[in-house]
Amino acid sequence: QKGCSYASLKVEIESLLDTTYSGCKLDADGVLSELLGGNNNEATVDALCISAYESSDVVYTFDDVTRKGYQFNNEYFSGGTKWNYEIETNDGENELKSDAARVKDVYHNEAKSGIIELPMDLPSFNPSDVGTCELNAAFCCWVQDRQAKDKNGNCNTPYDSNCVDKDPSDNANLCYVDHDRAAVGTHVAGGFSIYGDVENGKENIEGDIHCHGFAWAESANDPISVYKGNNLFFVSMYDHMYTRGYVRNVPGATMCACAETVSLLYPP
Structure with missing residues (x-):
């Protein structure tokens, strides 16, 4: 399992920007800022990850x-x-x-x-x-x-x-x-x-x-x-x-x- 974290999310976004969305003018941090309403920090992503794990339909x-x-x-x-x-x-x-x-x-x-x-x-x-x-x-x-x-x-x-x-x-x-x-x-x-x-x-x-x-x-x-x-x-x-x-x-x-x-x- 790769895990769910700010670092892993950033890596995935960078990969998408390099391939599928190469025309995007934002870098990975900019995309995260847009997605998270400016709260693009590890604590915010950790909280979202924990919530996702807890609400998963495969528990x-x-x-x-x-x-x-x-x-x-x-x-x-x-x-x-x-x-x-x-x-x-x-x-x-x-x-x-x-x-x-x-x-x-x-x-x-x-x-x-x-x-x-x-x-x-x-x-x-x-x-x-x-x-x-x-x-x-x-x-x-x-x-x-x-x-x-x-x-x-x-x-x-x-x-x-x-x-x-x-x-x-x-x-x-x-x-x-x-x-x-x-x-x-x-x-x-x-x-x-x-x-x-x-x-x-x-x-x-x-x-x-x-x-x-x-x-x-x-x-x-x-x-x-x-x-x-x-x-x-x-x-x-x-x-x-x-x-x-x-x-x-x-x-x-x-x-x-x-x-x-x-x-x-x-x-x-």
Whole structure:
């Protein structure tokens, strides 16, 4: 995406002046001044861009993405639903590519042509019930691999014997979970878990876990901010679940959430 900004708009106008409207006596700044009533500055264009994004007819929610409703979406980001829990059988039942076929459709259509909003209405993703992720970042962590033959994790065939409680590729070291921070999403009232041998000073004993996060800019008009929901869809549903088969949450923590509400801690 090129993004919508004063600079990109000026470049497009300059291109039009050089080609289609070569007889125009105004330069790009002059055209912008005429179009914007003299308010040809970055703040004015930014405000117009944000308004255009917000009123776009290609804005989608995760209700549009899954078509399974609020409860399903809330449980999915907590680490539940059949997408996370079920494992394919030897006779082909519960095949992820079939059960979550909608994810592939969205990846090739809505996610590439429109704006997907962050699911700030979901307690699992936003337990603090605020309007935005305050740290401008979110991430997901998975503890199980449910799909064979994708060169990710150690789930294998035959499913009934070689894909029971299998692990994703390990890329993180989990040391602590604060259950209070995710109680709304995980239904765990409180407490904490320590993943380490405190007496002997040993870490990384929790088993394999895979995490992936992403961040966005302060400006609501920055493309990386506009498409942050698209990034969440790609990270959580398409790249890790649908493509790799990575599923389920760390006990007591939501699977995906705003960074400030995630209850996991890692050593530096």
